[in-house]
Amino acid sequence: MSSATSTRRDARRNHERLLTEARRLFAERGIDAPLDELATRAGVGAGTVYRHFPNRDALVRELYEAGIEMFHELEHELVATETGWQAIELFLDRLSAWVAETPYLPALMHRMSQIEPDHRPGMEFEGVLEQIVNRAIDEGALRPGVTGVDLNVLVNMLGSLGQFGGAALPLRPRQLQVVLDGLRARPDSVPLPGPGIEFADFHEVAHNQKPGVTVGSI
Known part of the structure; x- marks a missing residue:
């Protein structure tokens, strides 16, 4: 498996994890919940959140x-x-x-x-x-x-x-x-x-x- 393929697979996995955790977070705290908390729940850095979702x-x-x-x-x-x-x-x-x-x-x-x-x-x-x-x-x-x-x-x-x-x-x-x-x-x-x-x-x-x-x- 090439490094580019592995990177794309990791990116897709992170994206889906962020969406899953966003649903859980928003259900608990509403859609204005801190995105830093989303990063913590998804086990990624804040930069990763903003790469997938600029805002x-x-x-x-x-x-x-x-x-x-x-x-x-x-x-x-x-x-x-x-x-x-x-x-x-x-x-x-x-x-x-x-x-x-x-x-x-x-x-x-x-x-x-x-x-x-x-x-x-x-x-x-x-x-x-x-x-x-x-x-x-x-x-x-x-x-x-x-x-x-x-x-x-x-x-x-x-x-x-x-x-x-x-x-x-x-x-x-x-x-x-x-x-x-x-x-x-x-x-x-x-x-x-x-x-x-x-x-x-x-x-x-x-x-x-x-x-x-x-x-x-x-």
Whole structure:
């Protein structure tokens, strides 16, 4: 193995270690936690941190983009499910777990709206959400009137358990089942009151929230 190859491998390993420790540090202390502490946790020098992330905004951007990539991976799974209802279950379960385990997400999203106000990658997922919603409604599994934005709001509600600390995370599967039962189509379902909001409007609200408010749809 050449020294150049070894150096690149070490750099990739350090990069991934920094991202892993940044997630843990931000979950504990917020996205303004000292980057010197990140270096200590990752077992590298401060210079290494700044070689990978010239400033805090660069680190925030990469964590945000990693979330977007996770959405893209999930999108393929949603489309591949056998039924629309299975896609609904998968979306709510996977995303609410992520939001619950990422308590710094609201602050991350707010910071991104300041770094790059016109960056709106979350809008890419409007189509696939409406697709799985319409599919589940057509199957007779999902109550009529539910929208993709409704699913996002429910993700946030379930994910808000993460704001209470790790001890609350085991409650999420129970609350998820309550939510799923409320989404099922039944002959005696009461029509949903009022119109839902547009996806773009929800995206705007989610990214311009005040830090500390749990809204986690990217």
